[in-house]
Amino acid sequence: MRFKTLFLSAVFVFGGNCLAQVPTGDVLVRGGTVITVTNGTLENTDVLIQNGIIAEVGENLGTPEGVSVIDATGMYVMPGIIDAHSHIGISNVNESSAPVTAQVSVGDVLNPYSISIYRALAGGVTSSHLMHGSANVIGGQNETIKHRWGLVDPDELRMAGAPRTIKFALGENPTRVHGRGSNKRPASRMGVEYVLRETFAKAERYQEAWAQYEEEAKSNPRAVSPEYNSQLEVMSDILTGDILIHCHSYRADEILMLLDVLEDFGVEHITLQHVNEGFKIAPELAEFGASASIFADWWAYKFEVYYSTAYNAAILTRNGVLTSINSDSGELNRHLYHEAAKSQKYGGLSDTEALSLITINPAKQLGIADRIGSIEVGKDGDLAIFDRHPLSVYAVNQKTIVDGIVYFDIESDADDMRLSVDPESPIETAVLHSHDDDHRCLHEGSLDLYDFLESNQ
């Protein structure tokens, strides 16, 4: 927080230029069925994007000069999909060396060359919340990116202006990695609570010490500042609400514990990630104002998700909990529209409710709902264009647009994606997809990964 003023002024001076360097485009998407998510579904409607921003939504819009036109007749145009829990496009996931690592950030290890960004785009996903893993009770900071595939400066992936977020984790993973793995607290859910309380308490003391110093410094030029602590700086920013918590959690009891801790330290915003047992305490979540980002149907991969139900999205939604569906997987993230559709089988959500789970709801959880998550004038020009209604299993995404630029077009993709194909050189070794590559922070930082890999076919 101390350096924030400095940082902000730096953004002010140089930021304008930096932001302007991310390319934006102009495009008119004509004649599609436009699923705005927030303002109904509009037949035979055009969407005009100028300078990367949605300028107009309506029937028979004129085509400004120089604006390319996409004919979306018979197609379905929806807001770009947002994945609120992902680990694609980063070189590391866990800094698992300690139960508290608030000072690290996955934003420092962005990899714009990761093919998983392209694959996500192909599934209509335009933004991902790249998260630190779940090895630590208080893990590292996350990064919200846009899928500007092809830009090679890692900074150009960042969604500038998106709120800072941090990963917390409860339950089996931190207790396994630290308690059982390194004989360090926490080894139980009791220990998890105290790692949280102790760290927040230290951050409060740290804030007080700095406040005292700043007060004293007004009258005493020789006042001595407290020692700078990068970890407690971040923790302080959580206390002031400048960093939003996204907490990996499964069991109802551990979530109630977390809510108590947050209440005691005055932290108001919390998004629970995975939260397989959220359905059990939906009234408590709603009362607190906590939101949930869940799997559509993953369960039984570990004991803390044995008592799960695929009706989680429906129960949470009906009880007034803001809910999103995420992937946590380089496989699932390509068909989040279908994951959202499962909320219709399991609990009968309406089309708008189902699509909200992967658009406006995750946008709200990430603090970017004023920018993306629906098709509205003034929002970013991030769209996915499907040949059928995106909640149908037969729907195939045709084009994905980010900031008004078409970054994925099914028509122009080659069978062989290599930039230069040399018949003499061998193609790379095949990597067989394993469920263990997916979702489930279970495996992040896990020392016994190979046990699981061995068991897969």
Next chain:
Amino acid sequence: MMNYLYSLLISTVLLITPPTNEAVDTITALTNARIVTITQGTIENGTIVIENGIIVQLGTDVDVPDDAQVIDLAGLTVYPGMIDSGTQMGLVEVGSLSETRDASELGDLSPQMKSLTAVNPNGVAIPVTRVNGVTTVLTVPSGGMLPGQAALINLHGYTPQQMYAGFEGVVLQFPSTGRRGQFDSRSEEDVQKAATEAIKKLNDTWDSAELHHRIDSTYQAHPEDGRRPEYVPSMEALKGVVRGEQSLIIQVNTAKDILAALDWIKARRMNNVIFSGLAEGWRVADKIAEAGVPCLVGPVLSIPTRASDRFDKAYKNAALMHEAGIKIAIRSNDTANARNLPYHVGFAAAYGLPVDAALRAVTINPAEIFGVDDRLGSLEVGKEATFFVADGDPFETSTTILHVFIAGFQVPMESRHTRLYEEFLNRNPGLEKHNGQ
């Protein structure tokens, strides 16, 4: 802790799955139904009569017995139960808990291990799977090169034998030149070296198995002349395959390995082979088709094996193999979410597999591949009454499945997932405290 865990597990097992249901000795008639028989077209406004678990009448011109229990299916469609050609159903309860995993034995060579032995009829995933219309699954051991025998089971019954659906096949994990997921950091040389060593081991094993078979056959023909061959359980277990009496399910994925497996079965003159996995089947589809090997393909919901492949290659794999003329069945390669089999098939259909071929890939094709098409895989008189009733396209999430019958038993349309929904949708008490505060 362990005791607690076990008592918890046991108490849950007791809570779940009172399997049934309607007695199988009643006569049931399903009337006014649209019947997708798979093998004999689609019948509008038809009737199915079930007796003793068998379809005894089917069509538009049917005599419904007076004492039949009648279920009116106006507006609904009957499909044969879906068959998932690759799961670990009943073998794995909680993925990360080794105490609840019975899919793998120690050792590389254990073809005598039978997955049917370890199937837990009360596995919580079983009702979860069947209410989605998946009535029958192949449950497959994993682990070493010859991990054991897969079994085809119906997802209903109190004992493994009641569940057994008439097929067991020996599984061979073909030596792989692919990486086992993105965390496999072996060098290319190491990957290749491991595969080469494994091929040698496979050939040595198979030479022994063929020798064992010859000695055994000689002894069986003239027991008085010879010495009874030594008891070697793994060799005994391979006898059926070597003699062509039992199927060998070869799990193989990369193009190079598939070609090596084709060479291997040709050299061994085997024609009782089924391939399973086939992540890169599309690359060498013509070669597989030429050899006439049926394939259990999947998961469809998977990522391409190479970064240079188009994003949709995994989705299109089944369609490309089908187009090449290969007989395919589709598998989820999942357990807890084998219930998603219809969506694997749906994605294959979205990316080019004709819908009728997609339906066949989870009904009659696997039934034929496993040699159980006399009882499963289509709706025909004389076959088992194993089917489901839906109000729409079974591959769409907007569709509701209303009834499931397995070998004549009408199974309850509930599972842990539906029960938790009923209990917690409107939880009582809500926010009020229990102790009256």
